[in-house]
Amino acid sequence: xxxxxxxxxxxxLGRYAVSAKDLKAGDVILxxxxxxxxxxxxxxxxxxECCCPVDGSANGPKCSDCGWPMxxxxxxxxxxxxxxxxxxALFVKGKAKFQNVEDSTASCMQLDCITPLRMLxxxxxxxxxxxxxxxxxxxxxxxxKDGTTWHQDQQNIVGYLxxxxxxxxxxxxxxIQQVIGILDINAFEVRTSKGYSARGLYPKLGxxxxxxxxNVVHSIHPSDGxxxxxxxxxxxxxxxxxxxxxxxxxxGTSTRQAALKSSKYFTCRCPRCLDxxxxxxxxxxxxxxxxxxxxxxxxxxxxxxxxxxxxNCEFKTRxxxxxxxxxxxxxxxxxxxxxxNGPEKLTAFEKLYxxxxxxLHPLHFIKTSIRHSLIELYGRVPGYEMPELPDILxxxxxxxxxxxxxxxxxxxxxxxxxxxxxxxxxxxxxxxLAQSQYRQGxxxxxxxxxxxxxxxxxxxxxxxxxxWEDPYSPEGILANVAKQSMEQLRExxxxxx
Numbered sequence: 001x002x003x004x005x006x007x008x009x010x011x012x013l014g015r016y017a018v019s020a021k022d023l024k025a026g027d028v029i030l031x032x033x034x035x036x037x038x039x040x041x042x043x044x045x046x047x048x049e050c051c052c053p054v055d056g057s058a059n060g061p062k063c064s065d066c067g068w069p070m071x072x073x074x075x076x077x078x079x080x081x082x083x084x085x086x087x088x089a090l091f092v093k094g095k096a097k098f099q100n101v102e103d104s105t106a107s108c109m110q111l112d113c114i115t116p117l118r119m120l121x122x123x124x125x126x127x128x129x130x131x132x133x134x135x136x137x138x139x140x141x142x143x144x145k146d147g148t149t150w151h152q153d154q155q156n157i158v159g160y161l162x163x164x165x166x167x168x169x170x171x172x173x174x175x176i177q178q179v180i181g182i183l184d185i186n187a188f189e190v191r192t193s194k195g196y197s198a199r200g201l202y203p204k205l206g207x208x209x210x211x212x213x214x215n216v217v218h219s220i221h222p223s224d225g226x227x228x229x230x231x232x233x234x235x236x237x238x239x240x241x242x243x244x245x246x247x248x249x250x251x252g253t254s255t256r257q258a259a260l261k262s263s264k265y266f267t268c269r270c271p272r273c274l275d276x277x278x279x280x281x282x283x284x285x286x287x288x289x290x291x292x293x294x295x296x297x298x299x300x301x302x303x304x305x306x307x308x309x310x311x312n313c314e315f316k317t318r319x320x321x322x323x324x325x326x327x328x329x330x331x332x333x334x335x336x337x338x339x340x341n342g343p344e345k346l347t348a349f350e351k352l353y354x355x356x357x358x359x360l361h362p363l364h365f366i367k368t369s370i371r372h373s374l375i376e377l378y379g380r381v382p383g384y385e386m387p388e389l390p391d392i393l394x395x396x397x398x399x400x401x402x403x404x405x406x407x408x409x410x411x412x413x414x415x416x417x418x419x420x421x422x423x424x425x426x427x428x429x430x431x432x433l434a435q436s437q438y439r440q441g442x443x444x445x446x447x448x449x450x451x452x453x454x455x456x457x458x459x460x461x462x463x464x465x466x467x468w469e470d471p472y473s474p475e476g477i478l479a480n481v482a483k484q485s486m487e488q489l490r491e492x493x494x495x496x497x
Contacts, residue, residue: 002020002021003020004019004020004021004023004027004028004029004030005017005018005019005020005029005030005242006018006020007207013209014138015136015207016207016208016209016241016242017207017208017209017241017242018239018240018241018242019232019236019237019238019239019240019242020238021238022235022236022237022238023232023235023236023237024232024235025232025233025234025235025414025415026231026232026415027231027232028229028230028231029216029230029231029232029242030204030205030228030229030230031227031228031229031230032202032203032204032205032227032228033225033226033227033228034190034200034201034202034226034228035119035122035126035129035130035133035134035201035202035203036115036118036119036122036183036200036201037083037115037118037190037198037199037200037201037226038083038114038115038118038198038199039051039111039112039114039115039198039199040115040189040197040198040199041112041184042107042109042112043107043108043111043112044056044104044105044106044107044108045060045069045101045104045108045111046069046111046196047061047069047070047071047074048063048068048069048070048083048084048087048088048111048114049070049071049074049081049082049083049084050071050073050074050192050193050194050196051192051194051196051197051198052071052192052194052196053104053196054069054070054071054104055104056069056100056101056104056108057100057101057102057104058100060100060104061075062075062098063075063084063088064078065078065088065092066087066088066089066091066092066096066098067091067097067098068084068087068088068091068098069098069111070084083118086118086121087114087117087118087121090117090121090165090166090167091165093166094164094165094166095164096160096164096165096166098110109152109156110156110160112153112156112157113156113157113160113161113165115183115187115199116157116161116176116179116180116183117161117165119179119182119183119201120161120167120170120171120175120176120179123175123179124170129203133203133204134182134201134203137182137185137186137203137206138181138182138185138186139177139178139179139180139181139182139184139185140181140185140265141177141178141181143265144177144181144184144265147262150177153177153180154173154177157176157180158173158176158177158180161176162176182201183199183201184263185263185264185265186201186203186206187199187200187201188200188201188202188205188218188220188228190220190222190226191220191222191473192222193222193223193470193472193473195473195474200220200226200228202218202228204230205218205228205230205244208230208242208243208244209241209242209243209244210243210244210245210246210247210260210264210266210268210270211243211244211245211268211270211272212245212247212249212253212256212268212270212272212273212411213243213249213270213271213272213279213410213411213412213413214233214243214244214245214249214412215232215233215234215236215240215242215243215413215414216230216231216232216233216242216243216244217230217231217232217233217414217415217416217417218230218231218244219231219417219468219469219470220470221469221470221473222470222472222473223470223471223472224470229468230244231415231468232414233412233413233414233415233416234413234414234415243270246260246263246264247259247260249411249412249418250365250368250369250372250407250411250418251365252278252283252284252326252364252365253272253273253278253283253284253298253301253302254284254298254301254304254323254326255326255365256268256273257273257301257302257304258304267302269302272411273301273302274301274302275301276297276298276299276301277297279410279411280410281363281407281410281411282295282297282361282363282364283361283363283364283365283368283407283411284297284298284301284364284365285297285360285361285364286308286322286325286359286360286361286364287358287359287360287361288310288311288312288313288315289315289358289359290310290313290315291310291312291313291315292312293312294310294311294312294313294315295310295311295312295361296308296309296310296311296315296317296322297309297311298319298322303319304319304320304323305318305319305320306319307319308322326366329356329366330366332352333352333366333369333370333373336348336349336352336373337373341377341380341381342381342382343381343382343383343384345377345381346374346377346378346381346384349370349373349374349377350374352370353367353370353371353374356370362403363403363406363407368403368404368407371400371403371404372404374396374397374400375397375400375401375404375422375425378393378396378397378400378429379397379425379428379429386428386429386432387432389429389432391433391436391437394429394432394433394436395429395433397425397426397429398426398429398430398433401422401425401426401429402426404422405419405422405423405426408422415464415465416465417465417466417469417475419461419465420461420462420465420466420475421462421475421478423458423459423461423462424458424459424462424478424482426455426458427455427456427458427459427462427485428455430451430454430455430458431451431452431455431489433451434448434451434452434455435448445496448496449493449496452489452492452493452496453493455489456486456489456490456493459482459483459485459486459489460486462478462479462482463479463480463482463483463486465479466478466479466482467479467483
């Protein structure tokens with residue numbers, strides 16, 4: 001069977017992948033297990049096996065062998081410990097002790113060495129894979145040396161591994177910094193089987209170039225050794241570049257660029273980033289306060305200092321002023337996000353949404369973020385649970401979901417996890433609205449069938465995408481729920497005369 005993609009190389013992009021044949025949406029293009037998996041940078045104290053948060057103080061749970069953080073459940077099942085096993089033996093041999101911390105909610109710098117150490121040990125165990133897949137990966141040492149973390153890593157990771165851990169004769173400073181760089185630039189976020197955050201290095205997926213409109217999606221299966229399965233999200237003809245994404249697609253250009261520059265050391269020049277309107281969505285555009293219909297957009301989206309100008313009048317403002325305004329708005333959202341889920345939180349988000357109505361384009365990423373929060377709250381908090389929602393609020397949830405779907409069709413086209421989750425949120429208010437309108441005599445049999453059939457198709461698409469996820473993950477479980485709901489809904493449709 002022919003390979004679905006081939007790897008090419010050029011000075012501008014480095015190594016990248018193109019389709020080696022015509023591909024259909026959903027086609028699997030790669031499968032791989034991680035070269036290493038472990039804690040993210042700046043993690044708070046966590047179990048070094050399952051990554052669940054733990055108390056990092058003297059009273060917190062520790063590995064009975066090496067004394068580093070480990071939850072009680074994993075400690076009691078030491079025969080099945082996989083990820084902590086080799087470093088544990090190394091810590092015991094070198095008498096490298098974990099220093100207890102007072103604040104278990106703060107980042108624990110001692111744990112920054114864990115994932116690089118696992119990479120180094122895997123390099124010794126799998127030299128062929130290292131040579132073929134890892135040694136050619138970007139690590140941007142020159143750019144990293146000019147950053148803020150190089151010297152911190154030199155002391156906290158390089159010095160610690162070569163000193164107290166006794167690895168001076170096994171790994172040079174250069175190799176350790178190379179491993180740190182490879183991880184920083186190429187690792188992907190993973191979720192453990194219990195839903196906790198970690199990072200994993202997947203060299204095959206790392207070959208894919210970045211775009212803020214990706215055409216490749218992936219699912220990670222913690223129940224199967226964190227196996228990654230990559231698929232194309234849309235139909236792709238032979239010879240097209242394959243793109244993954246290294247940042248959050250539902251951020252505006254300035255935010256995405258800042259994240260990529262600080263963590264991946266490059267400037268994205270994809271069509272979306274070069275377009276001040278972000279492919280016609282106006283995802284970062286402001287409403288002009290000096291005229292009726294003008295939109296303020298950046299004169300150069302890749303330059304934070306560039307002027308922002310109105311499309312309809314002479315008004316212009318500094319990029320720094322726009323960024324400051326966005327930071328204030330984002331701070332307001334972050335503050336509300338910390339509130340406990342309840343009717344007060346929902347009301348506060350709706351109030352904030354209305355506050356920005358005269359300032360931001362309707363599809364602005366700040367408003368899109370608020371929409372996400374409202375979608376999660378409508379139907380789930382006291383006083384606003386699905387059976388209690390009046391038609392006007394059911395219509396509100398439908399509107400919120402459709403607005404996000406419209407954006408996703410541009411930025412994450414095709415069969416994506418984000419689309420599936422919104423489709424699931426959308427189907428319920430559509431069903432409940434249709435039933436309410438039928439009871440009121442607004443809909444008769446055939447229009448009711450059409451509405452319910454629309455919702456059933458949403459559930460079908462949702463389940464077909466989420467069935468790619470780990471069956472034990474929340475998304476994998478939701479795939480089965482969506483499938484069962486679809487079957488029940490279709491039985492109901494058959495009963496409508």
